[in-house]
Amino acid sequence: MSVRAGIVVTGTEVLTGRVSDRNGPWLSEQLLALGADPIAIAVVGDRPQDILRALRFLASEGCSLIATSGGLGPTADDLTAAVVGEFQGREMVLDEPLQARIAVILAPLMSRWPDLDPEAILISNRKQAVIPAGAEILEPVGTAPGLVVTPLAGGGPTVVVLPGPPRELQPMWTAALRDSEQLRAALAGAAEYRRDMLRLYGIPESEIAATLRAAQDAGVELERLEITTCLRRGEVEVVTRYEPAAAPVYDAFAQLVRERHARTLFSDDGTTVDEQVFGLLRADGARPVQTIAAAESCTGGLLSARLTERPGSSDAVRGGLVVYSDEAKVKLAGVDPALIEHVGAVSEEVAAALADGARAALDADVGVGITGIAGPGGGTAEKPVGLVWLAVSHGDGRRLTRSVNLPGSRADIRDRSTTVALHLIRRLLLG
Amino acid sequence: MSVRAGIVVTGTEVLTGRVSDRNGPWLSEQLLALGADPIAIAVVGDRPQDILRALRFLASEGCSLIATSGGLGPTADDLTAAVVGEFQGREMVLDEPLQARIAVILAPLMSRWPDLDPEAILISNRKQAVIPAGAEILEPVGTAPGLVVTPLAGGGPTVVVLPGPPRELQPMWTAALRDSEQLRAALAGAAEYRRDMLRLYGIPESEIAATLRAAQDAGVELERLEITTCLRRGEVEVVTRYEPAAAPVYDAFAQLVRERHARTLFSDDGTTVDEQVFGLLRADGARPVQTIAAAESCTGGLLSARLTERPGSSDAVRGGLVVYSDEAKVKLAGVDPALIEHVGAVSEEVAAALADGARAALDADVGVGITGIAGPGGGTAEKPVGLVWLAVSHGDGRRLTRSVNLPGSRADIRDRSTTVALHLIRRLLLG
Structure with a gap:
């Protein structure tokens, strides 16, 4: 059984290219490693309607888990929590204990910026304590709490709401995997996959296409492997994802690449050229x-x-x-x-x-x-x-x-x- | 009238984070500059079903133009042209003159890689000349042609199919805007927008939230401005998009920022700190x-x-x-x-x-x-x-x-x- 998962990255600054998104790919990689099947990253602006539509798209594609990033900040264009509340049929409520915890977090910030109006900061951040009723709170790493929100009526995807800064999102995700039963339940049943990488330098990508045809001709059951090739910083990367039972198929494929591309294959164990040089x-x-x-x-x-x-x-x-x-x-x-x-x-x-x-x-x-x-x-x-x-x-x-x-x-x-x-x-x- | 547009970025390497996508944000920025309204970037893997679903999602959201990037290469996982053909109801056909033009482009590549089997290259790249019947061809910048594909039955979005490498995609898009009547028709009616940026250094983002509230209190009609703020490499960027008629509203807002943040506002004309230092x-x-x-x-x-x-x-x-x-x-x-x-x-x-x-x-x-x-x-x-x-x-x-x-x-x-x-x-x- 496969657990389909989707990612919604919010932020007009990301949609319009002023900031390059690191969260979508990072979450996708995490989901893959957990055996889930990430099907899409939808990048949308800060408009509530667009965020809502992206959530509905992923739900309609059968995702049982959706992770969102961004839109939890103090400004009025930070709307993700409210949109997820609407999507899951839950009203927004002020969580007073959470508000108090955020106030404690903000105290040192206020001393770092002594010129600021403390009242303004508190008003801006009160908003961050307004959450969908019944949501599970993921404790803030910066000032923004994350959320795990299930559908009030049942039957839809669980949504994990994470902050935009990668240094907040990444530890929060890791903590949620450890602590949130709702998140773990949404991931239950994910298949086990292996993922292996071959890296080549000094050949065009079309050579790999020829090798794939040769593998097919030699009877390697390529349909049991999900193989993707790409050019990256001047190297060709061949990544293969497969179920453990298909390991002999992968081994046969990798062996064929080793034979045909002995001079240009420089890594079959995931190491980068940077790591090899330091080694x-x-x-x-x-x-x-x-x-x-x-x-x-x-x-x-x-x-x-x-x-x-x-x-x-x-x-x-x-x-x-x-x-x-x-x-x-x-x-x-x-x-x-x-x-x-x-x-x-x-x-x-x-x-x-x-x-x-x-x-x-x-x-x-x-x-x-x-x-x-x-x-x-x-x-x-x-x-x-x-x-x-x-x-x-x-x-x-x-x-x-x-x-x-x-x-x-x-x-x-x-x-x-x-x-x-x-x-x-x-x-x-x-x- | 607003022209909604969407972007589909294909590539398992992008979805899983091995390559960071530059095309989605770049295309979004281009669409914005043309007065269109980019509503989402959908990043999907190389699986045809996922590409097709992303196209359908954007079509259902009312996009009259969809741009795709990637999946036009020589390997078997490059499937975008075929999926777009299916989406638009058009059969795939070999375009022989195009195949001949690609062969001419490949000749110097083959001399650069003298060890390669020329036959293998030609087979790999024949695929790149198989296109949806009736599609408009955008001449290759690398080896892959782009496409402009309208729905055979009418009534849906025009899809512009572009290659993945940014150095191919960007000039091809520019040429298509100049030469493709179908692309220009899909963009007809796009509104005119202005876009201005304020950059501040040395204040937290929450201060901007306070300034926005102050602007509202001072009677600035903020609802006529689409304002987004974000932190980028340690700076706060405030980007505002507005119709030309709202220029006085923007001027009033910018003036308020200048007054309240005189010490930290370092750019109100789009210049970066790098450019200012060189100036x-x-x-x-x-x-x-x-x-x-x-x-x-x-x-x-x-x-x-x-x-x-x-x-x-x-x-x-x-x-x-x-x-x-x-x-x-x-x-x-x-x-x-x-x-x-x-x-x-x-x-x-x-x-x-x-x-x-x-x-x-x-x-x-x-x-x-x-x-x-x-x-x-x-x-x-x-x-x-x-x-x-x-x-x-x-x-x-x-x-x-x-x-x-x-x-x-x-x-x-x-x-x-x-x-x-x-x-x-x-x-x-x-x-």
């Missing part, structure tokens, strides 16, 4: 941790930022250089100005000199150099927008260089360059 | 461009990356330093190791020394220093996770420092720190 830099029995430093021109610091995304990256990353101008390449990374004059800043030679310069400046074992034309201006027939030269060098004398011609916008080219760099680092470290 | 750095009659450089610890390069996001930023940004370790702070930014020893790396003094060090290392007019605890580990009672010290110094001797206690995850803290830095830079440059 390779890590100390092992034979040697201490290897350190890494980048000297970046067109990426302007994005690679260093990506290398320091994970906690604990300071073991391997001491720092880096952003060398946007030629003067900075010379002064910080020690690139010979005559070399830049001779071959141009976007060249294999300068990328290599940047890698060596980063290594020297930061006393690192591994150096990375990136120099390219991110556009939209600055391209020539010989060196068009999207041309990026990359180099990785190691203190032991090994070195790799490559160039790529990346498509897309300035932001795409800059982001994609960091993926190319990580794969080049990985190749060098694998030897 | 202040730019050369004017009195002096040449001012240059800027950052020395970043916890942000790991994110501020330099943000400063180099815009084309032409090389006028003001020569480069920067990523000084993640104490050694790097000493070696690259010239921070006195005794100072770090004495007050700790996360301190006002070290932030100031980093700002000065960045200025010196890059010969810049303005230096920025950022040092903080991004977490999740490394916090203490005295210096908790989220504590960030920032400093901005100018070659003329001016200096500003501040500390913040930022909430959220490691990624939130790092990102938010760059916003705090930009506001500090702005304050220094404004004098």
Whole structure:
């Protein structure tokens, strides 16, 4: 039996693109992991009618659980609780104990913003204690409480109402799973699924389509696997969801991919290239941790930022250089100005000199150099927008260089360059 | 008269959060600008039934235009064209001239991937030339054509079918607006709206709620304005959409915000703090461009990356330093190791020394220093996770420092720190 679930993300700022939604995909992933079947994320503005229609759409599609995000704030356009109350046939009532608990939460906020009118804050937030009668309260993580609201008349979906900020929504969801019997009841009967991922780098998506046909021809029962492929930051991801009984089918499929794409398949265990690079830099029995430093021109610091995304990256990353101008390449990374004059800043030679310069400046074992034309201006027939030269060098004398011609916008080219760099680092470290 | 519009974003990778959707919000913004009324973005997986249901939901909500993104690729899970054909009551047919045009587009791809089986590519992509009979073709930007498909029987929404990659979708949409009479007909009668934005920094969102009540009390006809507020990267954005006749109402509201929030309102003309900082750095009659450089610890390069996001930023940004370790702070930014020893790396003094060090290392007019605890580990009672010290110094001797206690995850803290830095830079440059 499958438990269908839906997600309603509210907020005109999300609908109109000023804020990018992280909650819908996060909740969907959570529901998948619980064995539910997320069928849609509906993003709507702050208008009550649109929120109500989205709830009705998901209910009519047979969802037994709907999670909402957003619209629980203090302003008048925050209306989700009231709409869910209407949807479930429940009147809105002030919960006085909840109001008192919110007042306690607000006290430190008021001391942080001493200029504010405390009365105004209390009025704004009284609203947050008005909830559908009989709803289960999920205690606030910020100032907004969440709710679990079942239909008064029975027979419809349970609605879990969550706040918009991800740092409030995520712990509240986790707590609700633990504490709310109504939520657990709505999820009862969810099937068990497995989910596995293959990641490939350096091939077009159409090659996977050919492999899927080959698998079919070889008798692999693909209809027992739910396979999706997508391009993500320059890599091809193949995600497969299947019931435990179909594990041998998945194994046969994965084996075929391993055989056909041995050179481009870099991950079959869910690890990202970022994780693999850190795994390779890590100390092992034979040697201490290897350190890494980048000297970046067109990426302007994005690679260093990506290398320091994970906690604990300071073991391997001491720092880096952003060398946007030629003067900075010379002064910080020690690139010979005559070399830049001779071959141009976007060249294999300068990328290599940047890698060596980063290594020297930061006393690192591994150096990375990136120099390219991110556009939209600055391209020539010989060196068009999207041309990026990359180099990785190691203190032991090994070195790799490559160039790529990346498509897309300035932001795409800059982001994609960091993926190319990580794969080049990985190749060098694998030897 | 209002033209209701809806958006269907397809792709299991989007529904399950592996890829974050940029198309839904972008299309919504475009529709708004055209005077249409986007009511919902429905994100669904690659299952045909779910795509079909999302189309039916939006049609039942009175949309006269639906735009879809994704599902036009070469793999078998790319099914949008066929589902839209079914939805509109049109059979799928191979368009041979289109197939030939796609073959021409694929030729350079095949030379780029010389190892591939050309036959496999052609089979994969033949599929992309199978379209609903009578559909209008939008010429491929990548390899996938788009479509404009009206209901065979009349009386329903026009569906514009667009590819998933934003760099294909965006130019195709623009071309369709110019060339497709069917698309223009679906948008006929859209109202004209204005849209204005106020940006504030350094106040909680609840203050805006109080101001809205004050506006109401002062007789401003708020019901003629569609006002939404949201928190975005540490700023409060107030966006108002209104018909041209309500312009005096908006002006009265904006004036009230200016009066009540004079110190925190930093933009009433749509400019971002990033744009304002570059405007202040730019050369004017009195002096040449001012240059800027950052020395970043916890942000790991994110501020330099943000400063180099815009084309032409090389006028003001020569480069920067990523000084993640104490050694790097000493070696690259010239921070006195005794100072770090004495007050700790996360301190006002070290932030100031980093700002000065960045200025010196890059010969810049303005230096920025950022040092903080991004977490999740490394916090203490005295210096908790989220504590960030920032400093901005100018070659003329001016200096500003501040500390913040930022909430959220490691990624939130790092990102938010760059916003705090930009506001500090702005304050220094404004004098």
